[in-house]
Amino acid sequence: MSTMMNRVPLPVQGLALHSVFALPQPLRRLIAGKPVQRDGQELALDAQLLMRMMALTDTALVGGTPVEARADLEARRALxxxxxxxxxxxxxxxxxxxxxxxxxxxxxxxxxxxxxxxxxxxxxxxxxxxxxxxxxxxxxxxxxxxxxxxxxxxxxxxxxxxxxxxxxxxxxxxxxxxxxxxxxxxxxxxxxxxxxxxxxxxxxxxxxxxxxxxxxxxxxxxxxxxxxxxxxxxxxxxxxxxxxxxxxxxxxxxxxxxxxxxxxxxxxxxxxxxxxxxxxxxxxxxxxxxxxxxxxxxxxxxxxxxxxxxxxxxxxxxxxxxxxxxxxxxxxxxxxxxxxxxxxxxxxxxxxxxxxxxxxxxx
Known part of the structure; x- marks a missing residue:
């Protein structure tokens, strides 16, 4: 699934991501999964949904060399x-x-x-x-x-x-x-x-x-x-x-x-x-x-x-x-x-x- 998503151009991925956030709350919860609780806190649905979508595209904050990580972050501005x-x-x-x-x-x-x-x-x-x-x-x-x-x-x-x-x-x-x-x-x-x-x-x-x-x-x-x-x-x-x-x-x-x-x-x-x-x-x-x-x-x-x-x-x-x-x-x-x-x-x-x-x- 993540490999297929990575083949999609970033602007298209961005449109898909924004479409997911526009869904009704029950559907967003279904995609995000059960509420995440830790240290007496519950993660916001928006945050959990974003983490779920990042996982589907194997998106990480850093990876590779500093030059590669910078280029990757700049490219993700399209999202x-x-x-x-x-x-x-x-x-x-x-x-x-x-x-x-x-x-x-x-x-x-x-x-x-x-x-x-x-x-x-x-x-x-x-x-x-x-x-x-x-x-x-x-x-x-x-x-x-x-x-x-x-x-x-x-x-x-x-x-x-x-x-x-x-x-x-x-x-x-x-x-x-x-x-x-x-x-x-x-x-x-x-x-x-x-x-x-x-x-x-x-x-x-x-x-x-x-x-x-x-x-x-x-x-x-x-x-x-x-x-x-x-x-x-x-x-x-x-x-x-x-x-x-x-x-x-x-x-x-x-x-x-x-x-x-x-x-x-x-x-x-x-x-x-x-x-x-x-x-x-x-x-x-x-x-x-x-x-x-x-x-x-x-x-x-x-x-x-x-x-x-x-x-x-x-x-x-x-x-x-x-x-x-x-x-x-x-x-x-x-x-x-x-x-x-x-x-x-x-x-x-x-x-x-x-x-x-x-x-x-x-x-």
Missing amino acids: VGPGVTGVRTRDLGIPADHGRIPARLYEPVNLATGSPLLVYFHGGGWVIGSVDTHDVTCRYLARNAQVRVLSVDYRLAPENPFPAAAQDALTAFHYAARNADALGVDSAAIAVGGDSAGANLAASVCLQATKNGSRPVFQLLFYPATDATTRRRSRDLFADGFFLTDDDMTWFLDHYCPDLEQRRDPRLSVLLAEDLRGLPPAYVVTAGFDPLRDEGNAFADRLREAGVPVVKRQHDDLIHGFVSFINFGTRFREAVSEAAGALRTGLALRSRANVVDIFRPTA
């Missing part, structure tokens, strides 16, 4: 379907010591100049992924949060191992802060965000920039990787069958940071930073059926202990990678819409349009 309307884009280059970092600016139609900005870092284990693979996600966040989004194509491993990605992420944030007027954004309302490895980079930027006296005003972290040194319970519970696997995590880290001692560096293992005081307010999203769940929640807890305003939001019924699946069913979109609302609120509170800075002591 996603139509993008989000009402958003303009323009590509640009961010000056860096090693050349220029490609980036893409997303601007909702009719959004006034001087809007807040989200500097976004895509997921992919620091090895795969690109601005293009996360195009739909960035368009969705831009339109629904009513912010400009600067998506950054940072250098990938193993060609550029740690700390190259972390350096590019910090460079991109400083570029946005210095060029706020040219980007049409409010320099007082610049946030960072990302998913998975990208969320790790966003948190790393906050840690580094705060030490340097210039920080983002908000961090939006989708299922962040926060500790490359410790194996937590969720990694064993959800080691296989829920999109991101235990083997995938090992593959990513071995390519990005093969030196085990370097993995303790807070620019990678942000959870191990000695002091998190003064970091920007955070919205930390985790998924119940995700190997990264426990380290993401642990980071949110440490932020709160350090006095950082934080919302820890665990979607018990979802899987890793859900920000990339908003075109399938409704459950993934609900979760991303909730995050977009948090981002919009968090940035609006810091905008120059507001007289009172609620994060500054009043007396």
Whole structure:
């Protein structure tokens, strides 16, 4: 069955996949199988159905060499379907010591100049992924949060191992802060965000920039990787069958940071930073059926202990990678819409349009 499906062109597979998600709920449940329950949680039907369809086509997050895995992920963009309307884009280059970092600016139609900005870092284990693979996600966040989004194509491993990605992420944030007027954004309302490895980079930027006296005003972290040194319970519970696997995590880290001692560096293992005081307010999203769940929640807890305003939001019924699946069913979109609302609120509170800075002591 899977061999036959793999012979079907990807755009046709995409149409078939969207047709399956449009079926009545009883038929979707029949295809997905009996509800999956683990650790006191039940997997969302949309997530279970997607996993079932991926199994039928032998689709995996990674496979082969990094170059092959990147090409495979880029090709699977054909499965996603139509993008989000009402958003303009323009590509640009961010000056860096090693050349220029490609980036893409997303601007909702009719959004006034001087809007807040989200500097976004895509997921992919620091090895795969690109601005293009996360195009739909960035368009969705831009339109629904009513912010400009600067998506950054940072250098990938193993060609550029740690700390190259972390350096590019910090460079991109400083570029946005210095060029706020040219980007049409409010320099007082610049946030960072990302998913998975990208969320790790966003948190790393906050840690580094705060030490340097210039920080983002908000961090939006989708299922962040926060500790490359410790194996937590969720990694064993959800080691296989829920999109991101235990083997995938090992593959990513071995390519990005093969030196085990370097993995303790807070620019990678942000959870191990000695002091998190003064970091920007955070919205930390985790998924119940995700190997990264426990380290993401642990980071949110440490932020709160350090006095950082934080919302820890665990979607018990979802899987890793859900920000990339908003075109399938409704459950993934609900979760991303909730995050977009948090981002919009968090940035609006810091905008120059507001007289009172609620994060500054009043007396």
